Amino acid sequence: MFKNIIKTTAFAATLFMMACGGNSTQEQEQVVNLYSHRHYEADQKLFEEFTKETGIKVNVVNASADELIQKLELEGENSPADVLFTVDAGRLHRAEVKGLLQPITSDVLNENIPANLRHPEGLWFGLTYRARVIAYSKERVDPADLSTYEDLANERWKGKVLVRSSENVYNQSLLASIIAADGAEAATAWAEGMVANMARAPKGGDRDQVKAVAGGEGDIAITNTYYVGIMLNDSNEEERKAAEAVGIFFPNQNDRGTHINISGVGVAKYAPNKENAIKLIEFLSQEKAQKVLAEENYEYPVNAKVSISETIAAWGDFKKDSINLAKLGELNSEAVVTFDKAGWK
Amino acid sequence: MAIIILLVIALPVFTIVWKLFDSPGETWTHLVDTLLWDYSKNTLLLLLGTALFSAIIGVTAAWFIANYEFPLRKYFEWLLILPLAVPAYIMAYTYAGMLSYTGPIQTFFRNQLGWNTSGPFLDIMNIPGAMFILGISLFPYVYVMARSSFMQQSRNLQEASYLLGMGSFRTFFKVALPMARPAIAGGLSLIAMEVLNDYGTVKYFGVNTFTTGIFRAWFSLGDAGAAIYLSAILTVVVFALLWLETKQRGEASYTQGSNAPKPFVRKALIGWKKWTVLSFLISLFLVAFGFPIAQILAWVWATFHKVVTADFIQIILRSFSLAVGTGLFIVCFAIIMLYAVRLTKVKWLQTVSKLAVLGYAIPGAVIAVGIFIPLLQLDNVIIDVFKSLSFASPGLLFSGSVFTLIFAYIVRFLAVGFNPIDAGFQKVGRHVNEASRLLGFSDTKTLFKIDLPLIRNSIFSALLLVFVDVLKELPLTLILRPFNFQTLATKAFDMATNEMIAESANASLIIIMTGIIPVILLNRIIRTRKA
Structure with a gap:
């Protein structure tokens, strides 16, 4: 009996060592440690490709950007993180304000990424961008009636608007862009008008809003472009049908342009593998990687040499809000408070 | 020994009580208001x-x-x-x-x-x-x-x-x-x-x-x-x-x-x-x-061909070994503590040992907060000591390591393993112990030769119950998991929150299948007790 216990223990211990071995064998090999909010299959493929090319292993911690920033902050100068990868400029800004990022200079990055999609001093870089658009019911809405985000708060859309919770960072950045364009007072009035127009209390993700339009719960949804792209290419026929029931409208084309947000990276202030971090970011900004991001995740590549996927190309070109994304980060907390006051769940 | 285990287990509660004396920040006021x-x-x-x-x-x-x-x-x-x-x-x-x-x-x-x-x-x-x-x-x-x-x-x-x-x-x-x-x-x-x-x-x-x-x-x-x-x-x-x-x-x-x-x-x-x-x-x-x-x-x-890859197998292996590892630790701790109680018959030790199982009542997110903060401080102290001796910094040893995660699991699930073993010891009674001591065997020898073989079924069910609970655990794992670390539970969570519910079902199915075994076992135990 006792022997059996020992045997089992030894077996379990071996298994255990095998399973944990992954993170203790970092002494010799080249690595780059990534804190990432993105969990797309495409990313994993790219990291493998990067390792193949450079021999540098990519270690990833996946969590929400908020959690990762908190972790970076607590770990301080002993943090193992090299790169922070978020899906929103606001979070990069938060990391920047907390002093968690360091500036880097790279000709490759400056060439591949347009100036308004990266930090002026190189604290962070956008790698892809997505537009926050209006998805309208092809059946019930005439796109000629659509114009701006501001117009969605107009009374004639009462009970027709679908949008997710204010806890979502895409909405926070959208409101920040409205604060920047129209001022705090107008933004508060807009948020209140939107709440009054909602077809239902906010729930679910962007895809759920699109489905609710298809199901007739409302006529208009606010969504990020790549979600619709993913739905249009889903293996489930019902998902495709739901996405085909909506049209995509790019708002504010006659003034500041449609709100966009980036998915981007910054190098951690105390990055132990800074050189590798820069190599990884450069790799991600180059045509090959940009193409994968564009094709597999239906995002807009920042690198102008890369064409967008057919699915989103079908929606046509559009004018982008050219506000510097750093500004959205600055206004983020004001946006959160405005949402809370307006009662946007 | 038992006391040390107890103190360590109570760490998250201490941390939280300790931190309560800090004055609340602005966030707290905002939270109270809204x-x-x-x-x-x-x-x-x-x-x-x-x-x-x-x-x-x-x-x-x-x-x-x-x-x-x-x-x-x-x-x-x-x-x-x-x-x-x-x-x-x-x-x-x-x-x-x-x-x-x-x-x-x-x-x-x-x-x-x-x-x-x-x-x-x-x-x-x-x-x-x-x-x-x-x-x-x-x-x-x-x-x-x-x-x-x-x-x-x-x-x-x-x-x-x-x-x-x-x-x-x-x-x-x-x-x-x-x-x-x-x-x-x-x-x-x-x-x-x-x-x-x-x-x-x-x-x-x-x-x-x-x-x-x-x-x-x-x-x-x-x-x-x-x-x-x-x-x-x-x-x-x-x-x-x-x-x-x-x-x-x-x-x-x-x-x-x-x-x-x-x-x-x-x-x-x-x-x-x-x-x-x-x-x-x-x-x-x-x-x-x-x-x-x-x-x-x-x-x-519909999705297994996309999801079940070498990586996924790795995640299964890792989740299982994490669960087995935690189970073994908990069983050892429970035996040490209960055996100490059994030998000494000291009243207060019995009461105190009951406290150790409170962890099960504390939500996982709270335990995570209570463990991460003191361990990080410990790490920073260690690094400072190394630096002052002009050695290379060892990095963050504990926080963000598997160690922290297992530690947290132990705090949370000790009760799950503790109770069946406690019941096992009580069923055996003290007489065999006393007989063994009279025959001149030491405490340790008695434990291994007499007690453990007698309660092996209890040990097995303790192990199994902890195993399943660790496999299911979500909030604590989300907060404390280290680099490149996915368990079946976090994988299911990640996929579901990314609007890939169908894909998340693969991890879910394994968790459920594993969970069924102890459920059936539990029913057997209840039935035999009834008979």
Whole structure:
């Protein structure tokens, strides 16, 4: 009996060592440690490709950007993180304000990424961008009636608007862009008008809003472009049908342009593998990687040499809000408070 | 030794109490002004609603199965425990997916019958929906406890009640139910703790409770202090519940008379009564287990070729070894502590050892906060020491390592392993120990030669129960997991939150399948105890 216990223990211990071995064998090999909010299959493929090319292993911690920033902050100068990868400029800004990022200079990055999609001093870089658009019911809405985000708060859309919770960072950045364009007072009035127009209390993700339009719960949804792209290419026929029931409208084309947000990276202030971090970011900004991001995740590549996927190309070109994304980060907390006051769940 | 283990286990509670003396920051004021009321209201509603719902279905099912004879009764006895193998968050993803616009139910109505069912009718992502999900995944706790209580009740009392002209309804309410009250309350307190610990369901459904508040305060608002305040409130609530439970259990002791209860004869049900009971139990089983499992299997069938890769196998292996590792630690700790109590017979040590199991009552998110902060401080001290001796910095040794994660699991699940081993020791009694000592064996030798072989079944069930609980654990793992680290639970969570519910079913299925084994074992233990 006792022997059996020992045997089992030894077996379990071996298994255990095998399973944990992954993170203790970092002494010799080249690595780059990534804190990432993105969990797309495409990313994993790219990291493998990067390792193949450079021999540098990519270690990833996946969590929400908020959690990762908190972790970076607590770990301080002993943090193992090299790169922070978020899906929103606001979070990069938060990391920047907390002093968690360091500036880097790279000709490759400056060439591949347009100036308004990266930090002026190189604290962070956008790698892809997505537009926050209006998805309208092809059946019930005439796109000629659509114009701006501001117009969605107009009374004639009462009970027709679908949008997710204010806890979502895409909405926070959208409101920040409205604060920047129209001022705090107008933004508060807009948020209140939107709440009054909602077809239902906010729930679910962007895809759920699109489905609710298809199901007739409302006529208009606010969504990020790549979600619709993913739905249009889903293996489930019902998902495709739901996405085909909506049209995509790019708002504010006659003034500041449609709100966009980036998915981007910054190098951690105390990055132990800074050189590798820069190599990884450069790799991600180059045509090959940009193409994968564009094709597999239906995002807009920042690198102008890369064409967008057919699915989103079908929606046509559009004018982008050219506000510097750093500004959205600055206004983020004001946006959160405005949402809370307006009662946007 | 036992004392040291105890102190370490109590670490998160100490941290939280300690941090309470820091003055609250701005975030806390903002939370009190805007969200605290919402958190309290939702948490309370969820708690009461889930308790009521699971009490009604659990006790009803237990009453039928304990007292009546009807076809398939023996199968239902254990079939109704199976929902325990499905973590509530997986139940939540599955139902949300099933009932969504593109899910099978709405698709069927829309495409086959031409009905548009979109709208609030099938909407489950709200507070009543969360009550439903938590209720169907947790009701077996009440069911199991109430059933064994009903079975142990003396026939005589019920017969007396019938003879006095009471119908079965009044017998149930006046005699059986009051006598089963302590058992039902025990089951409900387990449910209450699970509800307070839940993160996956409420997060996914967008219901703000204390648990989501802890995550929000710490991460979104970046204020660990506010998170600790919330944790403290939650901990107080949990301890109050525990206290209430022991208090009321102490008062409610019903005497059954000393003569042995009459042999148990179930009344056979016939006619419409038989069919009503049967259809109730069948629908309960289908709703709480059959339908969700069918949906998960369908999703796995559609997506496994995409999801089950070498990486996925790695995740399975890792989750399993993590669970086995934690199980072994817990079993060792429990044996050391209980053996110390057994040898010394010191009264206060017995009381203190009870404290060690409080971890199970503390929500995972709270334990994570309470462990991460002191370990990080420890790490920074170590690094400073190394640097002052001009050695290279060893980096963060503990925080963000598997060590922290296992430590946290041990704190949280010690009770799960502790109880069966405690019961095992008590069954063996002290006489064999004393005999062994009289024959000149040392304490250690006695432990290995006498006690452990005698309680090996208890050790095995302890290991198994811890194993399954670790496999299911979500909030704590999310906060404390290191680099490149996914468990089955976090994988399912990540995929579901990324709107890939069908893909998440692969990880869910493995968690459920593994969970079924101890559920069946548990039922066996209850049955043999009854015999």
